[in-house]
Amino acid sequence: MAQQEQQIMADPYFSIDYRAQVNLIPLADGETVPDADTLEAQIPAPFKLISEVTRIDTNNARLLRNLDEHAAELVEIINLQSRKIDLVLSYVLAGEDDPTERHHTLSLGGGGFTFLSRQPLADGCAIRFKLFLPELSVAVYGYGEVQAESEPEHYRCHFTALREQDRDALIRASLQLQAKQLKARAERRAQQDGPTTS
Known part of the structure; x- marks a missing residue:
């Protein structure tokens, strides 16, 4: 598949600058x-497990939003239990x-990720990857195709085989990271623009 066609396929997905660990395993001949x-x-089972836990957490969050303000303690207990599970899964x-x-x-998003590699990779080479975002309770196993970027040692991996729930x-995760980055930027701006003393 041509690089331009792949870029068009990846474009519908939002991407955000973010440093995460990823294992890359080039596919063997054949x-x-x-x-x-x-x-x-x-x-692998741990990837399936964290995917299921994330799905349950998402459903729980939707249900908890519908509880009234008197259920704050229950929400806190559930969130703490979820955090304990996340810590075990990260391990x-x-x-x-x-x-x-x-x-x-x-950077990463629903269409792929960009990464650094000191070892040269051939354009179009197929890889298996394991992407880890433990702080967001996300771990993804899939396949992609590598394309060299214009900067040396910079590559893009376009997803070629990925479960839809992992893409979701x-x-x-990309949207959560963006929200955190925007909030931090707004807080920095507020501190810089804070009241001046005369």
């Missing part, structure tokens, strides 16, 4: 990107991270 059923069977997922395959993203989780 290895192909799997179909949806094979991908589902290949995904379990750490076992899936291989330091020899570790890279860091520059990345989109939600």
Whole structure:
């Protein structure tokens, strides 16, 4: 697939500058990107587990928003329980991270991610990836195709095989990160524009 066509396919998805750990494993000769059923069977159990926990948390958050103000203590208890589960899952997922395959993203979104690699990668090479965002309770396993960017050592990975629920989780994570970044920027601006003493 031509790079321009891939960029057009990735464009509908929002992307945000963010540094996250990602393991990249180039596919061996003769290895192909799997179909949806094979991908589902290949995904390691911790990735499936965190995906299900994230789905449950999203549903819980929707239900909790409908509770009245007297349920604040219940909401806090549920949030603390969720945080404990997230910490355990982060520990379990750490076992899936291989330091020899570790890279860091520059940006990410629902269509793919950009990353740095000191080792040259061929345009169009297929990779298997494990993307980790433990602070957002997101971990994604999938496949992508690499394209070199104009800057040296900068590459883009376009997703070629990814579960839709994982794409949705990345989109939600991107929006959460953007909201945090915008809030921090507004707070910095407010501090800079604060009242002056005379």
